[in-house]
Amino acid sequence: MARNSRQSKILELISVKEIETQEELVAELKAASYDVTQATISRDIKELGLIKILTDSKKYKYAIVSSSNQAVSNKCLNIFKECVISIKNAMNLVVLKTLKGTAGMVSNFVDQLSINSVLGCTFGEDTVMIITADIEDAYLVQQKLNEILAQ
Amino acid sequence: MARNSRQSKILELISVKEIETQEELVAELKAASYDVTQATISRDIKELGLIKILTDSKKYKYAIVSSSNQAVSNKCLNIFKECVISIKNAMNLVVLKTLKGTAGMVSNFVDQLSINSVLGCTFGEDTVMIITADIEDAYLVQQKLNEILAQ
DNA sequence: AATCAAAATGTATAAATATGCAAAAAGCAC
DNA sequence: GTGCTTTTTGCATATTTATACATTTTGATT
Numbered sequence: 001m002a003r004n005s006r007q008s009k010i011l012e013l014i015s016v017k018e019i020e021t022q023e024e025l026v027a028e029l030k031a032a033s034y035d036v037t038q039a040t041i042s043r044d045i046k047e048l049g050l051i052k053i054l055t056d057s058k059k060y061k062y063a064i065v066s067s068s069n070q071a072v073s074n075k076c077l078n079i080f081k082e083c084v085i086s087i088k089n090a091m092n093l094v095v096l097k098t099l100k101g102t103a104g105m106v107s108n109f110v111d112q113l114s115i116n117s118v119l120g121c122t123f124g125e126d127t128v129m130i131i132t133a134d135i136e137d138a139y140l141v142q143q144k145l146n147e148i149l150a151q
Numbered sequence: 152m153a154r155n156s157r158q159s160k161i162l163e164l165i166s167v168k169e170i171e172t173q174e175e176l177v178a179e180l181k182a183a184s185y186d187v188t189q190a191t192i193s194r195d196i197k198e199l200g201l202i203k204i205l206t207d208s209k210k211y212k213y214a215i216v217s218s219s220n221q222a223v224s225n226k227c228l229n230i231f232k233e234c235v236i237s238i239k240n241a242m243n244l245v246v247l248k249t250l251k252g253t254a255g256m257v258s259n260f261v262d263q264l265s266i267n268s269v270l271g272c273t274f275g276e277d278t279v280m281i282i283t284a285d286i287e288d289a290y291l292v293q294q295k296l297n298e299i300l301a302q
Numbered sequence: 303a304a305t306c307a308a309a310a311t312g313t314a315t316a317a318a319t320a321t322g323c324a325a326a327a328a329g330c331a332c
Numbered sequence: 333g334t335g336c337t338t339t340t341t342g343c344a345t346a347t348t349t350a351t352a353c354a355t356t357t358t359g360a361t362t
Contacts, residue, residue, distance in 0.1 A: 003310070021348060037312055042350055046209070051202045053216060058197070060320095065204060154340070172318065188342055193320055211350095303362105310357070319348065327340070332333105 006034045007044050008079045008102065011064065014050065015108035018061040025062070047075045064112050077151065080109050087145050089138045094145070096128040103128050113148070117141055157185045158195050159230045159253065162215065165201065166259035169212040176213070198226045215263055228302065231260050238296050240289045245296070247279040254279050264299070268292055 009032055010025065019025050022041045029036055045062070052060045064076060083102040088095050098106045107123040110130060117137035122129050132138045160183055161176065170176050173192045180187055196213070203211045215227060234253040239246050249257045258274040261281060268288035273280050283289045 023348080038349075039313080039351080040311055042348095043311085046205065046350085049205045051204055053202055054197065054200045174318080189319075190321080190343080191341060193318095194341085197320085305362080306360090308357105308359085310355105312355075313353090315351085315353105317348100317350070319346100321344100321346075323343090325340105325342080327338105329336105329338075331336085 002034075003044075004079065004082070006036065007048060007075065008083065008105070009034060010041070010044055010048065010050075011076065011079060011109075012102060012105040014062045014064070015105045018055060018059070020059055020061055048079075049076065064109065076109075077148070080106065081149050084145075084149060087142055087149075089135075089142050092132050092134050092138050094130040094132065094138050094141050096130070096145075098126050098128060100126045102126075110145075115141055115144055153185075154195075155230065155233070157187065158199055158226065159234065159256070160185060161192070161195055161199065161201075162227065162230060162260075163253060163256040165213045165215070166256045169206060169210070171210055171212055199230075200227065215260065227260075228299070231257065232300050235296075235300060238293055238300075240286075240293050243283050243285050243289050245281040245283065245289050245292050247281070247296075249277050249279060251277045253277070261296075266292055266295055 006029065009029060013019060013025065013028050013032075017028070019028065022038045022045065025041050026036060026038055029041075049065050050062050051065050053063045055061050083099045083106050085097040085099065088097075096103075096106060096110075103123040103126050107121040107128045110118065110121050110128065117132050117140055119131045119133060121131070130138075130141060132141055157180065160180065164170060164176065164179050164183075168179070170179065173189045173196065176192050177187060177189050180192070200216050201213050202216050204214045206212050234250045234257050236248040236250065239248075247254075247257060247261075254274040254277050258272040258279045261269065261272050261279065268283050268291050270282045270284060272282070281289075281292060283292055
C-alpha cells in the first residue's frame with residue numbers, strides 16, 4: 001500500500017534529517033517520488049503520533065514519541081514490524097536484517113525504546129547492529145525485541 | 152519574578168488538566184490572574200521545551216518532554232528546583248515538601264523522570280509521597296533526586 | 303467488467319502557533 | 333530620583349497545521 005510505504009518513509013526521514021515543518025516533509029517526500037500534499041502529511045503525523053521537540057539549536061523538529069511518556073503508537077509499531085526481517089545474536093551483538101533503506105529508521109527506533117542493556121546501535125543499508133555488554137545481555141535484548149514484534 | 156511564577160503555573164496546569172491549545176492555557180492563566188496573551192505563552196512553551204502529544208482520545212495536549220528522549224529542559228529543571236523545599240525518607244517512602252500548590256506538578260515531574268525504583272507517587276497540597284519497594288530503594292531514589300536538584 | 307462501500311487524498315480554508323517590531327517594564331549605575 | 337541597557341510583553345501578522353467537504357482511488361462482490 002502506498003500509504004504505509006509513505007509513512008515508513010516519513011519515519012525514516014525524520015530519523016535521519018531535522019524536519020522542521022510539514023511543508024519540508026512534503027518536499028522531501030516529493031524528492032523520493034511520493035507526491036502528496038501537506039494535508040495528507042498532517043494526517044499521517046497524527047496517525048503516527050509524531051511530536052515536535054526542540055533541538056539544541058532551539059528549532060522545532062519532528063520526532064517519534066518516546067517510550068516512557070506514552071506507548072509508541074500502534075501505527076509506528078506496525079511499520080517497525082514490517083521493516084524488520086530477522087533478529088539474530090552473535091556474541092555480544094544483536095543483528096537485525098531490515099528492508100532495504102529502512103535500517104536507519106529501525107536503529108533509531110531501537111534507541112527510542114531505551115532498553116537498559118542496549119549500549120548502542122549502528123546501521124548500514126539493511127542491517128542494524130545492537131551492541132550489548134555481554135552475551136547474556138544480547139540474548140535479553142533479542143527476547144525483548146521479539147516480544148515487541150509479537151505484540 | 153512574574154515570569155517564573157507563570158511558567159511554574161503552566162507546568163502545574165498541564166500536569167493537572169488536558170490543555171489542548173495555547174488559547175486554552177491563556178484562559179486558565181487568566182482565571183489564576185495571570186493576564187497574558189497567546190504570544191507570551193508561545194514563548195513560554197518554547198522555553199520550557201513543552202511538546203504536544205496525542206491523548207488516548209486522539210486529541211493533542213501539552214506535556215513535559217520525557218527524560219529518555221531528551222534531557223528535561225533547563226528551564227523546567229530550574230522551576231522544579233525552586234518548588235522542592237526538602238527531601239526526606241521514611242521506611243520505603245520518600246517524602247518531598249514543596250511550595251504550596253505545586254506538589255501535583257512536582258509529582259508529575261518525578262513520574263516523568265522514570266526512575267526505576269519508583270513504584271508510584273501521590274500528592275497533596277505541598278507534599279509528594281514516592282513509594283518504593285524497600286528502604287534501600289527509598290534511599291537510592293532520595294540520592295537520585297538530590298543529584299538532579301544539585302545539577 | 304460493473305456496482306457499491308470504504309478508505310485515502312486534495313482543495314480550500316479555519317484554527318493554531320510563531321515571530322518581527324515597537325512599547326512597556328525591570329534592573330542597574332550614578 | 334535620572335538616564336541607560338536589557339528583558340519581557342503585546343500587537344499585528346506571517347507561518348504552520350488541522351479539518352470540512354468533495355472527489356478520487358481502492359477493494360470487494362457479483
